[in-house]
Amino acid sequence: MVRKKKILAFAAITALLGVTSACGSDDDDPATGGGPEEADMVVWLNGADTPQEARDWLKKTFEEDHPGSTLTIEEQEWDGLVERLTTALSSEDQTPDVVEVGNTQAPTFTTAGAFSDLTDELDDLGGDDLLPGFVEGATVDGKTYAVPYYAGSTYVFYRKDLFDKAGLEVPTTMDEFIDTAVALKQDSGEADFSGYWLPGQDWRDGAAFLWDAGGDFATGDGDEWEGTLSSPESIEGLTTFQTLFEQASGAPADANESDPVTPFCAGKIGMMSRPGWVLGLLSDPEAGCPDLVKQIGVFALPGSTGEPAPVLLGGSDIAIAAKSPNQDLARDIVALMLSDEYQGILAENGLTPARESLATLLGDDEYAQATIEAASNAKLTPAAANWATVEGTRILEDLFSQIAQGGDVEELAAEADDRITEELN
């Protein structure tokens, strides 16, 4: 009882202090360079994407370069990352110094001033050698707030044995690709078999067909944006998506793309667009089906001209927290993470390096080639400041799923345009 009262009194006092200090701590001068020469640095990396070897190298090298300083890597999860960054980056005490953030999440934070300006360092970090789509995506009003960490776009996994059985060749144009997908499905004769696996909600992979036909989600600049899904080019692309879904896919019209492994291992998939790391999952004896993996071949989705199709650019950025008191040390960490050695370790593990000149480090097998080709023509979603709201309200999931369910493409696209225009302005 007495102890409980003490806790209460403690809580009371501390909370009172909290009210006042929380009200008074809204200073708004983002740090620009400087900071102590020695500090305990914290780096947030997401998921298990960064291999352990790279982590060890980073810690060791940084601590050798900066005697007296330490570096701690705290692993964060993609799920809930935005909530954590939103809170932690606003706190001078709690903020990590360097963070990894998904390349499509980056604009949310760059426009908000959560990251330090890296424009002056850009040349030292690689300049034009840095993957262009990433730098663009992290640039606001001519200032760059994040640099690429690694890239990884989806490419096509296919079953060599099924291709042989149906007498099919690896397609080299979009038209051939569609024919191949349809032929595979017909050859199987099963309703739930996918010549090309395309769950209805999967607009991220569906985007490739939209872009390949010359369409886009929205156009505009600055504050003026307009949905363009009902332009003739976009309609053509969306119709291709519908055709593919109806004639080649066996996935449910309202499902998402989170589980390709189950249908693949059940032998129900002839082709599917997935990021490279799915291979690891398929090869795992517990999670996947190593026997079928021997039959896998890969290629970059071909576009209508024979060049690789524009697929959605995936990957991560790194940035420095604006509230971090250790700006100089943080810059050194970012430099290390973009160095040849560090990026080389990432490349060995199948991640596309952040600098174009390092792409050769990926090796020259089938997978490396598909990775490089897919990334070479990859595209980002519109760079509108409010794009996060379009994704948050799930306009695109709705649209693609309804198209997959057999809806009227033009009508649905026009509706989606109205909503996108409304959200972006």
Added chain:
Amino acid sequence: MSARRTPTPARLLANGLGLVVLVVSVFPVYWMVSRSFLPRNRIRSDEQVWLPTDGTLSNYDRVLSGDGFRNALTTSLSVTLLTVGVALLFAFLAAVAVSRFRFRGRTSFILTLLLIQMIPAEGLFISQYKMLEGVSLLNSVIGLTFVYVASVLPFTVWTLRGFVDGVPRELEEAAMMDGCSRVKAFFTVTLPLLAPGLVATGLFGFIQAWNEFTLALVVMTDPAKETLPVWLVGFSESRSRGVDWGAIMAASTLITIPVIVFFLIVQRRMVSGLTAGAVKG
């Protein structure tokens, strides 16, 4: 209650319906537990495995390897037990005051509790983060407990008050006539009758604190201080960059166990202990 005197057909009917309720409510839980013994590539499949006779413990291996689960269990247990203890004590005192006394500010206190209960908490986590940051209670069990107690307190006071109201004042007065002081009458007559209410509300607080996610996610950023739900989501995703259903099912099964243990202990201690006391008193 009067169950002993119920004629057999009615009792049989009640038992039958009870078993139906049991099967329906437990089936999803059974599905979770049974999936936890299947390798990942058999959890979703065309063939339904009703009983995993050739099961595996590998999911549990993955969950229990490393310190993650143990650390999270420690944090979760400390936060939850503290929350339940403090909330029950404070709520009990307040409920007695509200139910047994008329005093100035009583009505407004009750209505305020009700209004607090109605405020949507979804957007509140950012403000609560700022508050805990201001008092340096981030990444701390005390800080998280403090906010959790506040979130279960209105409900706990309200419900306990209902339970106190449910004990007829005449019972206390009868005891007072027998020569007990008011306080003693309260402790020997009323308190034992409140035991079921304390168990029910305590259980509520326990489960709320045990399963809370959003606030724990932003407040406990230090990986060594994550609570179980936060750890669960992170663990199941980070391992192999696919959703590791087997591990989620195994970890969830493990996470469910402490709630059952808590309930059994509390149920036995409070209900049997206190009602036994009441009979003697």
Added chain:
Amino acid sequence: MARRRSAVRPNALPLGLVLPAAALLVLALGYPLVRQVVLSLQEFGLAQQFGQPPEWIGLDNYRALVGDSYLWTVVLRTVLFCFVNAGLTMGIGVGIALLMTRMSTWVRVLVQAGLLLTWATPVVAAMIVWQFLFDTQYGVVNSVLTALGSDHDGHSWLAEPISFFSIATMIVVWMSVPFVVFTTYAALTQVPDDVIEAAEIDGAGAWQRFLHVVVPTVRPVLLVVLLLQIIWDLRVFTQIYTLQKSGGITRDTNLLGTYIYSLGIKGGDFGTAAAAAMFMLVLTVLLTAPYLRIMFRQEED
């Protein structure tokens, strides 16, 4: 001196009893709540979160919210969903609690254990299991129905809004019933045996005993539980959000909880989110007004 004491004492004790709870609530919720109200009157996005001074915009957040015709569709849907779910949960929960008073002990213990398991299952896991059960391709429900002769192979349970909400209702009710059962049953066991026996001796029949002895005792608890169900079912979020991700058209299945989340938190617009929260508070008060009035009158007496 003696007079003064007797004047002060009746107030001092209850106030002292209330103080810990009240103080803790003020400390823990005071600042966040005030800030919530302030935010709802400001243009407050991520930029402000990271230090830019917020701009006061009066009621603009509210105006933008209320002026959106879609919001009212969602409100209607939410209220309907709430009443159906709260009604079902209460009906089933109280029914089970009453049944429990009539069961053999061993059945009761089993039922209690079962419901407790249900209640204790982490929400993440429960949602995954329910998705497994109703999965379009690999779901148990489809395969059982197909085996029973009805063609449900590849049937999508979430594509149609009505079907979507039926599944959502099933899950929400499944998750909330245990709480109602435990609380109601606790209240039922609180009815002293001797009072019932006394009524029995007075010649009261089973139904009369129930109506005149049991109901009055249980009423305060039941009212609180009902009120809470309404409040919680108005705010349903996780279940709908998860089901939308695994199927279903978001725009046709949004409830207030998911809509506000997509507007505010996902979009980083905390001002709007705060205004929406205030809006929900008003909605809750309106919906529960009849109950509040009864209660207020009782308190005043």
